Amino acid sequence: MSGYERRELAKRNLVSATSRVTKRTGHVANVAESLLAVTNKIALQATKQSAAVSSLKSKMDAYAGSAADVLVTSQDSVGLAKRAVDAAAQGKQSVQEFLAAMESIKSAVDAARAVVGVLNARTRDTDEMLNTIRDIAEATSILALNASIQSAHAGQAGRGFAVVAQEVKRLAERSTMSALAMQSSVDEVAQGIRKTVAALESILARVAEGEVLAASTEQSFAAIYVAANETSSAFREIGTALAQQAESLDNVTSSIASMNDSFERLYSLVEVSSSYASFAENTITALSRQAMDLSATGEALLAASEIVDARTHVVLNLPYAPQTYDPHKNFDFYGAQLLSNVHMGLLASDAKDAIIPGLASKWSYDEDALTWSFVVHPEARFSNGCRVTASDVKFSLERLADPKVESPSSWALTGIDGLAEFAAGTRAEITGIKVQDEHTVAIKLSEPFSGLLTNLSHYFAAVISAAEANEGRIVGAGAYYIAEHTDEFCRLLASPTHLKGEPAVNCIEFSFSNADIPAKLSAGKLDIAFIESAEVWAGVRALPRVEVLQRSILGYTYLGLNLRSPHPVLSDSEARRTLSLAINRSHLVEEVLAGMGAEAYAPLSPSVFGEGISGRFAPQEAERILSRFRASKPLTILLRSDEQAPLYERLGEFCIAALKAVGLETRVVRVPHSVYRNPENIAQADLYLSRWVADTPDADALLTPIFYSGVSTNMSGYSNPEVDMLIDRARKTLNGAKRLAYLKEAERIIVQDMPVVCLNYITLGVGFDQSLRHVAVSPMGLIRCEDIVKAGS
Numbered sequence: 001m002s003g004y005e006r007r008e009l010a011k012r013n014l015v016s017a018t019s020r021v022t023k024r025t026g027h028v029a030n031v032a033e034s035l036l037a038v039t040n041k042i043a044l045q046a047t048k049q050s051a052a053v054s055s056l057k058s059k060m061d062a063y064a065g066s067a068a069d070v071l072v073t074s075q076d077s078v079g080l081a082k083r084a085v086d087a088a089a090q091g092k093q094s095v096q097e098f099l100a101a102m103e104s105i106k107s108a109v110d111a112a113r114a115v116v117g118v119l120n121a122r123t124r125d126t127d128e129m130l131n132t133i134r135d136i137a138e139a140t141s142i143l144a145l146n147a148s149i150q151s152a153h154a155g156q157a158g159r160g161f162a163v164v165a166q167e168v169k170r171l172a173e174r175s176t177m178s179a180l181a182m183q184s185s186v187d188e189v190a191q192g193i194r195k196t197v198a199a200l201e202s203i204l205a206r207v208a209e210g211e212v213l214a215a216s217t218e219q220s221f222a223a224i225y226v227a228a229n230e231t232s233s234a235f236r237e238i239g240t241a242l243a244q245q246a247e248s249l250d251n252v253t254s255s256i257a258s259m260n261d262s263f264e265r266l267y268s269l270v271e272v273s274s275s276y277a278s279f280a281e282n283t284i285t286a287l288s289r290q291a292m293d294l295s296a297t298g299e300a301l302l303a304a305s306e307i308v309d310a311r312t313h314v315v316l317n318l319p320y321a322p323q324t325y326d327p328h329k330n331f332d333f334y335g336a337q338l339l340s341n342v343h344m345g346l347l348a349s350d351a352k353d354a355i356i357p358g359l360a361s362k363w364s365y366d367e368d369a370l371t372w373s374f375v376v377h378p379e380a381r382f383s384n385g386c387r388v389t390a391s392d393v394k395f396s397l398e399r400l401a402d403p404k405v406e407s408p409s410s411w412a413l414t415g416i417d418g419l420a421e422f423a424a425g426t427r428a429e430i431t432g433i434k435v436q437d438e439h440t441v442a443i444k445l446s447e448p449f450s451g452l453l454t455n456l457s458h459y460f461a462a463v464i465s466a467a468e469a470n471e472g473r474i475v476g477a478g479a480y481y482i483a484e485h486t487d488e489f490c491r492l493l494a495s496p497t498h499l500k501g502e503p504a505v506n507c508i509e510f511s512f513s514n515a516d517i518p519a520k521l522s523a524g525k526l527d528i529a530f531i532e533s534a535e536v537w538a539g540v541r542a543l544p545r546v547e548v549l550q551r552s553i554l555g556y557t558y559l560g561l562n563l564r565s566p567h568p569v570l571s572d573s574e575a576r577r578t579l580s581l582a583i584n585r586s587h588l589v590e591e592v593l594a595g596m597g598a599e600a601y602a603p604l605s606p607s608v609f610g611e612g613i614s615g616r617f618a619p620q621e622a623e624r625i626l627s628r629f630r631a632s633k634p635l636t637i638l639l640r641s642d643e644q645a646p647l648y649e650r651l652g653e654f655c656i657a658a659l660k661a662v663g664l665e666t667r668v669v670r671v672p673h674s675v676y677r678n679p680e681n682i683a684q685a686d687l688y689l690s691r692w693v694a695d696t697p698d699a700d701a702l703l704t705p706i707f708y709s710g711v712s713t714n715m716s717g718y719s720n721p722e723v724d725m726l727i728d729r730a731r732k733t734l735n736g737a738k739r740l741a742y743l744k745e746a747e748r749i750i751v752q753d754m755p756v757v758c759l760n761y762i763t764l765g766v767g768f769d770q771s772l773r774h775v776a777v778s779p780m781g782l783i784r785c786e787d788i789v790k791a792g793s
Contacts, residue, residue: 133178141173312790313507314772316528316783317520320642320673321487321512326474327462328400331408331677331713333555333693333781334530336459338490338510341785343462343476344499346374346393346441347453351776351784353697355457359388359477359499363453370417370445372452378439381497382465383481390441394433395466397443398422401430408713409460409695411704414731415449448732450739454696479503479786488512492785503786514646521546521767527790528775528783531765532647534594540767548767552607553781554702555693556600559583559655559757563717565686568629569664575629576754580615581622582662583655589760592650597760602751603692603702605761608779609740613751623662634665638685641670648689651759655689682715690715691762697779699743700730707750718755722746 322335327343330336348358361377380388401410403423413419417432432444445452455461459478468475475481479500480492492508511526518539520526531537531548541548559579561570569575585599598607601615639652656666671681682688692713694701705713709724723746730742766783768775774787 138176140171141176312505313509314505314527314785314788314790315509315511315525316785317511317513317517317526317530319512319514319530319532321485321490323674325482325485325490327459327464327476328396328405328407328409330460333691336693336695336780337530337782338492339462340459340478340782341480341492341508342478342482343459343464344478345396345456345458345461345463346376347457349457349778351778351787353778353780355453358457359393359463370448372443372445373436374441374443376439376441377499380477380499381495382468382475382477383495383497384465384468384475385497386465386467388463388477389438390435391438392466393441393463394430394435395469396463397433397461398430399464399469400461406712407460408705408711411708411711412451412455412458412461412695415445415447415452417444417446419446448734450731450734451696451698451700454698458695460695480508494786498786500786504789505785508785517767518543521769524769527772528766528768531767532596533650534596537594537596537765540765543767545770546767547770547775548765549775549777550596550763550765551777551779551781552598552605552761552763553693553777554605554608554697554779555691555762555781556603556605556702557597557651557689557691557759557762558600558706559759560682560688560690560716561755561757562682562686562688562715563755564683567633567635567686568631569626569635570686572629573753575626576757577752578622578625579659580754580757581618582626582658582664583757583759584617584619584658585615585759586617588651588654592654593760593763596763596765598763600758600761602747602758603706604699604744604747607761609699609744613747619658619662626662626664630663634667635659635686636667636669636684638676638681638688639668639670640673640676640689642673651689655687655759677715679715688715693762693781695780699740700727703727703743703746703750707746707755716755718750718753720749720753723749723753 316337318334318337320334322330322338323332324330324335325339327339330339344358346358346360346363348356350356357377359376359380360374362375364373365371366373374393376388376390376393382388382392397413397416399405400407401413401416401419401423403410403425410423416430418427418430419432421427422430432446434442434444436442443452462476462478464477465473465475477495477499479495479498480503481495482490483493484491489512490510492510494503494506496502514532514536517526517529517531517536521529521540522543529536529540531540537548540546561576561579563570565571569579580601585601589595589597589599598605599615602613604612606612637652637656640648652668656668659666666687669681669685671678675681676688677690692702692706695705703723704727705711706716707718707720707723708714708727709719709721726742726746726749730739730746733739733742762781764777764781766775766777771791773789773791775783776787777783
């Protein structure tokens with residue numbers, strides 16, 4: 001390039017830079033204005049919060065006093081409970097003494113019963129003796145009568161005998177009378193004995209009743225004693241807890257007092273921040289005017305110069321052509337490289353994947369209504385020059401969610417009110433997306449959704465022209481537009497109407513080939529190269545005028561397991577987990593990837609998301625376990641037939657060898673890259689090789705597309721309601737630490753189920769000509785071509 005051409009190129013770069021600075025300072029002014037509004041809102045909330053904290057402090061002071069009273073009452077209750085325990089113990093002792101007395105009475109009554117029994121027996125004996133005496137008396141009386149009769153017959157000789165007989169008769173009569181008197185006495189004694197026995201029986205019955213009652217009373221006292229003991233123990237525990245609570249309340253009260261002071265200081269800081277934000281707004285407005293003057297000067301300088309063809313042209317390589325040029329349908333990493341430079345949504349992302357303004361100049365959130373409001377910049381244009389309106393935004397987001405479009409990124413709009421009904425076909429529109437005027441669109445959420453802004457900042461949420469889309473054409477509002485594409489290349493031209501200013505590089509050409517990369521870089525036929533192999537990396541690093549960089553990106557390569565397959569190795573989770581033991585990831589990273597990667601045992605990289613899940617290489621153990629699951633037919637593995645993607649070929653050979661080493665035979669089926677992910681091809685295989693690079697920097701984007709039930713990118717057919725629930729909870733959680741905890745728990749379950757075998761985290765290699773500035777790879781592996789400036793060489 002001649003010196004004159006370098007000067008002209010510098011002039012064009014100057015015009016481009018000043019134009020972009022002008023537009024961006026305008027955007028920053030809008031952001032500063034929004035920042036000022038937010039700062040004032042924070043000040044209002046801080047005032048309310050400070051008042052709430054003061055009120056809380058008063059209530060906590062009152063509560064602390066009540067707690068102290070409760071503590072004293074509790075301590076009194078402990079004393080009462082102790083006295084109740086003592087009284088219950090005394091009552092129990094008295095009952096036991098009463099039972100002993102009753103037992104003595106029972107013994108005495110039993111003894112009396114025995115004596116009365118003897119007396120009763122003697123009475124019966126006496127009765128029998130009296131009966132005998134009566135019988136003798138009667139017999140004697142008869143004998144006397146007979147004697148009298150005989151003495152009468154004897155005459156004078158029998159008169160003495162008659163006198164004796166008469167005396168005997170009188171004796172018999174007296175014996176009879178005495179016996180009758182004794183019988184009466186004996187009968188009275190017998191009746192008294194019967195009454196005594198009845199009385200003793202009654203006493204025994206009452207004693208028995210007394211014993212039962214006393215036993216019941218003893219049990220009651222025992223229960224009272226136990227309950228009183230437990231109550232006493234509980235009161236002691238309550239007393240201890242109340243003492244601790246009182247101490248804690250003192251700490252809380254102290255903390256609230258400190259919080260109150262902090263809010264007072266915060267309010268002061270917010271006031272200072274508000275003044276700074278106001279100053280920044282004024283300064284940026286002035287800077288914007290100066291940038292406009294600088295831009296006008298640059299344009300005048302360029303117009304006064306002799307015009308030569310100083311267009312800048314940068315060529316990048318991609319291994320193959322995108323399967324689609326539709327941002328809402330793209331699934332491919334390299335397709336994203338191209339389309340992210342053509343399309344932009346309401347928000348955008350910078351080279352670090354941080355959110356920056358896109359087509360929206362302002363946005364705000366009403367937390368009570370769960371509604372985001374976005375104001376489309378009045379100067380926003382599609383690449384065909386037509387204005388971007390709020391209706392185009394609603395059309396584009398509904399198209400992204402439309403099941404007929406089959407977007408692999410439709411999950412990104414989760415949480416928008418009415419989305420489920422629209423996806424199910426029961427509503428013709430997403431009711432949560434409202435066009436409020438030509439430039440304002442409101443997005444109402446059905447529930448809190450932490451990732452909406454992040455999702456809206458990436459190319460797959462692109463706003464496209466509704467009018468052009470209805471005619472079958474895709475027209476975006478990004479920095480470039482597609483001027484021409486074939487099977488060999490795609491040429492992008494800078495959009496002169498780009499909201500952020502026309503890029504310094506006028507033309508970006510993507511060459512769909514991985515062949516001869518070092519030679520093309522050396523000859524100037526290639527300016528930027530994506531590098532996937534060790535051989536190419538070594539060749540590029542040796543070139544004298546080529547810069548190289550490596551970037552670990554948010555993505556992983558994996559061996560997918562078709563869970564719909566009936567093969568026994570895939571039907572059992574233990575067998576699936578055992579497949580992971582067969583993979584020597586250290587060897588894979590060092591030998592196959594030449595160090596361009598890191599060992600992966602789970603989807604979330606520990607280097608990005610903190611402590612992760614580890615694994616090990618244990619081929620003997622794997623062979624032993626897998627021997628129980630062998631089938632008569634080999635495992636079918638699906639590979640790509642394209643020579644443009646040699647990395648997958650090497651990974652496939654590595655996995656086949658690893659499986660063979662543990663006793664598993666495989667059968668290879670090859671299909672072209674363009675149809676590799678078609679469901680019918682995945683269905684005919686047991687295993688397949690793929691990789692996933694996150695669409696957003698959130699951990700959710702590494703799990704949902706591959707493991708959430710029902711999404712089109714979940715090629716393994718994996719479904720676990722618990723995983724879905726944890727991902728849903730994470731989306732609704734605004735606290736970043738809690739959200740990550742939910743996702744890590746989901747990851748743990750996924751690794752247990754093992755629907756895929758993670759192989760390596762991806763490191764992307766890039767080589768580029770030294771004349772290029774601002775070549776940077778984002779965490780998601782994308783290069784923003786609009787940032788690139790080509791200097792004279």
